[in-house]
Amino acid sequence: MGAVLLKISNLTARVAGKNILNGVDLEVNAGEIHALMGPNGSGKSTLAQILAGREDYEITGGSVLFEGRDLLALPPEERARAGLFLGFQYPVEIPGVNNVYLLKAALNAKRKAAGEPEVDAYEFLALIKQKMKFMQMSESFLTRGVNEGFSGGEKKRNEVLQMLVLEPKLAILDETDSGLDIDALKVVSNGVNSLRDPHRSVVLVTHYQRLLDYIVPDRVHVFSGGRILKSGDKSLALELEKRGYDWLQESRVA
């Protein structure tokens, strides 16, 4: 496997005086797919938001290195331009801001940061049409506001579409599978799999084993009480499916 892309060491964080992360350790190498599973309220989404740069949380300790750089020192937009992507659990609707316009501005911001020329309008339109076709999205999405009036499934497809266009080094997908029917799940999984590459990594935050039938992870972690309780390979996900999370929490107490 490749070099260490993301290294989280003993990360602790809180919000409104309440501890949410209690010492997270996680290493993701280039080319790997990791699944982060765990019960509701265990802190998985908080971790995803903190990695993307959400400022609502107070980091109380630990560190996060992305390609050896101190990720926590960067504002969210610089993290994105450095190649980090968060697929939101609940993508926000932004009426009045065109969906494609946002994506073009995002791609150009990234290219500019990398010292590359901006894409021109025709080039970009061709690119986005091709990716939309792959995601089985109708071209009507070209003219709509960001996520405006999209169904839950359409919003998730739109997140993956953005990821395909931005080609991040590290994609963190926060419950991108939730609320999808089986056909949509396949489309979304194909999207993620199409990005698999020795230099690219994905962290899937999910509740369900189901997604992992389509996107096979290299590592599975069980998240509970704001930290990783147990790590393993794909078989850990199957075991969780059978036995739930309780046995892990009990064994930890014991």
Add this chain to the structure above:
Amino acid sequence: MSATAHSASPATAAAAGAAPQSAALRSFEAQWHARRAGPLHALRESAMQRFVQLGLPTMRDETWRYTNLRALAAHAYVDAAGDAPAAALQSDSLRSPALRIVNGVPCAADRARLLENGLEIMPLSELLRGDPVLLRGFLEPLSDADQQRWALLNTALFVDGLYIRITARLAAPLRLVHVTAGPGAAHPRVIIEAAPGSAATIVEEHVSHGDADSLCNSVTQIAAGAGAEIEHYRIFRGGPRAAHIDTLDIRQAGGSRCKQFTICLGGALLRTNLEARLEAAGAALDSYALLVGHGSRHADCVNIATHSAPDTRSRQTARIIASGDSRVIFNSKVIVCTGAVRSESMQSCRGLLMSPAAEIDTRPQLEIHTDEVKCAHGATTGRLDPDMLFYMLSRGLDRRTAQSLLVYAFLADVMTDMSPAAGRDSIDSALLAQLPESDLLRGLR
């Protein structure tokens, strides 16, 4: 004649009993007494007396509670009418043919150029001499309610103005540019009568000339006949020392549709009143307010829609942005009269605060005197949505761009309903110039 000599008149004495007269009120009285008696003198005199009796509004008056007129009241205004410097006619805002009205007096040469089939334009001074009975019908009905008080003063003091009659479906928008050239007070009056089945777009733009303190007390009346379709704009772009009080009175007959845009992009003190009456079944009003508080501007907008007939519909949409230490007030009210069953109304007001010192006050109100109506209202004021901002940052957009896009998007609801022919692009450009990061936004269009 001095103002003191007239303090003995009954009207003035009543006001003096309530409160000491302000310099502004005395100067308005002096203007009145300097006028020669003409047709409709009695009507205009009673309007003057009523105004003097009521006095200038204070913050104790229901619809004036957010706007302090003390500075305006301390000012003695000279009569600005007919006193138009040639330079005032070189308005930079003229991009397409327009009829200029300088301190209430229409420019005769412009009028000749604009005439077309289905459009009659006559200066009020002519109508006053030629058909005072017709004019009387328009001057009488204005009430003396708080928000109409300044219209009484306009009725007394207007020197000239326009009577516009539309009898067909006009292809091109009619543009009126009001220039207030200070110092002094102007009282322009515009009366628009749309015959049944006619249609027109009318854009009224208010600008000020020179940097002296000026006051414009304008009144526009629109009477839309059965099935008429009117799109009306009033755009305020006064200078940093301009005070403006505008009253718009709309009466709609059965099946008429009116789209009204009130756009505040300038001035130091702006107060706008809209009273729309839906007087017969099928009348529909869509009113939009786009109010930009910039610097230390004070803008106070009062919109009242009265449903006095069954099956009428009104929709009021306001979008407000306040920066600097500006203050913007939006009060909307829907009145559904007895018997106006199946009326539908909607009031939506959203405010966006761009600085800690800026203030936005909104108050949607409903007054319903009948059953079987659908009335909805909502008002929210806040800062840029942090979730939207974070989403855009997380995609790599820099903070300035993301913020600017959100501000611009906030206004989209109002902008998209303007028709391009009415000059949406030029309104858009003027708007952008007052938003943060305007250069950036221009590049994004």
